[in-house]
Amino acid sequence: DWLGDTLEEIGREKAGIFRRGRPAVLASADLPASVAAVADEVGAVTITTGRDYHVSEHAGGWDFELGALRLAGLARPTIPGKHQIGNAAAALAALVAAGFGGRLSSALVSTALRATRLDGRFMIVPGPVEWILDVAHNVPAAEGLSANLRARPRARRTIALCAILGDKDILGITTTLRDEFDVWILAALDGPRAVSTRDLAARLPADAVVHAQSADVPAACRAARELAKPGDRVVVFGSFLTVGPALDFLGL
Incomplete structure (x- = not known):
């Protein structure tokens, strides 16, 4: 605004x-x-x-x-x-x-x-399940995230943990990243610029597979942790408001 x-x-x-x-x-x-x-x-x-x-x-x-x-x-x-x-x-x-x-x-x-390090900018948390956190809240940033993901070894399965504010180009961001993810977990954000996970799901590419819609980012992180198996990776993106709680969840 x-x-x-x-x-x-x-x-x-x-x-x-x-x-x-x-x-x-x-x-x-x-x-x-x-x-x-x-x-x-x-x-x-x-x-x-x-x-x-x-x-x-x-x-x-x-x-x-x-x-x-x-x-x-x-x-x-x-x-x-x-x-x-x-x-x-x-x-x-x-x-x-x-x-x-x-x-x-x-x-x-x-x-x-x-x-120089910058938390939340293609930040890699290694482990049996790799977590990658990237603010990526516009199309150019999504293009960068896509290129960085493709430059890394292919995971068994890549899980998107996505929460984006409603005034962002949600379809543009998610379409840019559509080929990088096997399954999506959506989270709601707080505040007047937020959208419901139902509205967020409606703005995903038509072929996106949504595994869960969570009330907030910590709940989405729990859903991702339960879903992920060794060799998978979880990519958290869409907003500073998404990455921040995910960092807290991971104890970082």
């Missing part, structure tokens, strides 16, 4: 943090036109990927370049996902814009990238 109903509206609202004469790092060259419009209106200094800073990937890692700064042979981020290099590059651009470019070296940045 706050951000808007279209990408242009959302872009304008999020660009509200821009300030005159201050840097604004744009990590995508494909942004709503409203973002550039707001930057022009307020006089923000945009630093855009592909224009102001550049990334090149290679077998040994990746390189970053912004102005006179060039960092070569950087380690790949430990957070899974092909988009994470772009995220890391945006963070480096922000550090340079904040005046820390002179302190950066390839060795220092690589050490930081290897040490």
Whole structure:
């Protein structure tokens, strides 16, 4: 409700943090036109990927370049996902814009990238039944989750534990992931943006096999634990409100 109903509206609202004469790092060259419009209106200094800073990937890692700064042979981020290099590059651009470019070296940045962890972003909990937790609450994030799942060894069976807020593109998210799951367990979330599990089920792909509809995420976790056998994996996704209770359930 706050951000808007279209990408242009959302872009304008999020660009509200821009300030005159201050840097604004744009990590995508494909942004709503409203973002550039707001930057022009307020006089923000945009630093855009592909224009102001550049990334090149290679077998040994990746390189970053912004102005006179060039960092070569950087380690790949430990957070899974092909988009994470772009995220890391945006963070480096922000550090340079904040005046820390002179302190950066390839060795220092690589050490930081290897040490960085982020709970709930393709977080793998190993065991006889593997649990994977990923917030994945929009289509691009679902595409990343799908790619990461396919990059891992195939499980005997993959169980989706899904709870998504009603104002998200539920069908787009679940359709993106339809081929990754053998069976679905749905959970309801709390709050005015939540939908019932019945409504959630109605927005799944037509061929989705729903094993259970649970009143909340902990109940869905219990259902998944009862259903899963050694060699299976459970993938929890759809919202921060989904992953948080699942982390608590797993004692993490």
